[in-house]
Amino acid sequence: MKVTVFGIGYVGLVQAAVMADFGHEVMCVDVDETRVENLKKGIIPIYEPGLTPLVESNYKEGRLHFTTDAKAGVEFGELQFIAVGTPPDEDGSADLKYVLAVARTVAQHMNGYKVVIDKSTVPVGTADKVNAAIGEVLKERGVDFDYAVVSNPEFLKEGAAVSDCMRPDRIVIGTDDEKARELVRELYAPFNRNHDRIIFMDVRSAELTKYAANCMLATKISFMNEMSNMAERLGADIEKVRQGIGSDARIGYHFIYPGCGYGGSCFPKDVQALVRTADSIGYDSELLKAVESVNYGQKEVLFNRVKKYYGDDLKGKTIALWGLSFKPNTDDMREASSRVLMERLWAEGAKVRAFDPEAMEEVQRIYGTREDLELVGTKDAALKGADCLVICTEWKVFRAANFEEIKSQISDPVIFDGRNLYEPEMVERYGLEYYGMGRGASI
Numbered sequence: 001m002k003v004t005v006f007g008i009g010y011v012g013l014v015q016a017a018v019m020a021d022f023g024h025e026v027m028c029v030d031v032d033e034t035r036v037e038n039l040k041k042g043i044i045p046i047y048e049p050g051l052t053p054l055v056e057s058n059y060k061e062g063r064l065h066f067t068t069d070a071k072a073g074v075e076f077g078e079l080q081f082i083a084v085g086t087p088p089d090e091d092g093s094a095d096l097k098y099v100l101a102v103a104r105t106v107a108q109h110m111n112g113y114k115v116v117i118d119k120s121t122v123p124v125g126t127a128d129k130v131n132a133a134i135g136e137v138l139k140e141r142g143v144d145f146d147y148a149v150v151s152n153p154e155f156l157k158e159g160a161a162v163s164d165c166m167r168p169d170r171i172v173i174g175t176d177d178e179k180a181r182e183l184v185r186e187l188y189a190p191f192n193r194n195h196d197r198i199i200f201m202d203v204r205s206a207e208l209t210k211y212a213a214n215c216m217l218a219t220k221i222s223f224m225n226e227m228s229n230m231a232e233r234l235g236a237d238i239e240k241v242r243q244g245i246g247s248d249a250r251i252g253y254h255f256i257y258p259g260c261g262y263g264g265s266c267f268p269k270d271v272q273a274l275v276r277t278a279d280s281i282g283y284d285s286e287l288l289k290a291v292e293s294v295n296y297g298q299k300e301v302l303f304n305r306v307k308k309y310y311g312d313d314l315k316g317k318t319i320a321l322w323g324l325s326f327k328p329n330t331d332d333m334r335e336a337s338s339r340v341l342m343e344r345l346w347a348e349g350a351k352v353r354a355f356d357p358e359a360m361e362e363v364q365r366i367y368g369t370r371e372d373l374e375l376v377g378t379k380d381a382a383l384k385g386a387d388c389l390v391i392c393t394e395w396k397v398f399r400a401a402n403f404e405e406i407k408s409q410i411s412d413p414v415i416f417d418g419r420n421l422y423e424p425e426m427v428e429r430y431g432l433e434y435y436g437m438g439r440g441a442s443i
């Protein structure tokens with residue numbers, strides 16, 4: 001099938017490459033000329049395992065195209081994906097300006113029946129707005145083409161985006177248009193080989209399903225972080241509690257890892273947006289507000305701990321920091337817990353010497369060159385001359401640590417671990433103090 005994807009970011013590019021890999025012909029349209037030109041040269045704008053070879057091979061084989069020419073894009077596919085960003089606006093609700101801009105563009109160049117598929121995460125009611133925007137432009141043009149607007153939210157995780165997209169748990173399709181339903185079913189048929197993953201529903205339910213999924217996951221994490229804070233005060237070990245509850249199939253092991261707060265471009269934004277949606281219908285979502293506020297607090301825990309350890313005086317201290325991205329296997333720094341930590345440390349006059357396997361370029365782009373931030377090429381280099389070690393992201397390369405080396409390099413033998421990478425007794429055997437999250441009495 002011929003498919004057009006507007007927006008070549010995490011979602012658009014991965015979805016396009018995977019659809020091309022299954023044999024569809026995909027045209028990607030973006031307003032960012034540099035991004036489009038780079039992609040034609042094989043330069044991929046994001047770090048995502050497995051994505052580069054997938055894009056390269058499908059581009060070479062002629063199933064994947066990149067352009068800034070919106071007219072060519074609209075004319076290309078009967079199916080038109082909208083996969084642009086929906087960032088929070090000032091009050092936290094989802095800003096739909098990019099989504100509606102694409103809707104108008106599609107209408108501007110529409111030359112026959114189109115199915116407009118909303119992949120971006122959008123509040124309930126957005127399909128109606130997309131529908132209306134298209135209708136208005138067609139009216140202005142004085143033409144009358146048939147079209148349908150479908151909600152098809154995306155559930156991929158960064159760092160595992162390619163495999164999530166190739167083998168989705170479910171494919172949610174919201175539509176009440178019979179023709180659109182059959183075309184989308186055909187589009188996703190190659191993903192459905194061993195069992196039917198498609199769940200059809202009405203548009204509004206599909207839109208809400210996306211927020212409900214992210215907010216449920218964020219709720220699990222904030223709940224565990226709250227338990228973790230209580231475990232410290234009660235002298236219990238949250239890792240034991242995690243195993244104890246995860247073994248109950250009704251609870252499960254997924255997304256119950258305590259840590260230094262959830263980040264990324266989705267959970268913080270989507271929890272906030274659903275709170276705003278609730279406000280807009282006069283419903284006070286006390287639970288989601290609590291999820292958000294627990295997470296704000298959790299992002300401060302590492303900083304507060306380090307500050308307390310140094311008797312409230314961080315001036316002149318150098319903190320070795322392992323892990324900067326909001327989670328492993330990505331270079332994405334959006335809402336990363338490390339940012340809260342670094343910014344608080346800088347405000348207190350401390351320096352940060354940091355290493356991350358992928359995110360350092362992005363950190364440099366965000367913070368520029370500054371005296372109190374040194375980005376170094378290895379985890380060992382981060383330790384040299386530092387006072388203590390803090391861990392923010394659980395990259396695999398940090399899992400096996402040379403504790404003797406750590407002890408010999410940092411002047412105060414202490415590790416603050418925001419991701420519970422090590423067993424406390426093992427670290428303590430090397431004469432290091434170790435503060436994990438929720439692992440018995442802490443400071």
Ligand code: NAD
Nearest residue numbers: 007008009010011030031032084085086098120121154158
């Ligand atoms: P992104 O910021 O990585 O990419 C968005 C792209 O859209 C950019 O390349 C931008 O230049 C382009 N764009 C903006 N306006 C355009 C226009 N008018 N025409 C063509 N291109 C345009 O965004 P993302 O992370 O891929 O997220 C996209 C949507 O998917 C959001 O709603 C997000 O919440 C949702 N989502 C993201 C993820 C994720 O892991 N990142 C997962 C599931 C859902």
Ligand code: UGA
Nearest residue numbers: 154155156157158221255256257259262263264266326327
């Ligand atoms: C999340 C969802 O997992 C995806 O299903 C969804 O499609 C996506 O948001 C989206 O809507 O964009 P992502 O943000 O890429 O994906 O990353 P996650 O793996 O969900 O992690 C989010 C944050 O939660 C990270 O900071 C991670 O460290 C934290 N987390 C995750 C925990 O603190 N504990 C856990 O047990 C799991």
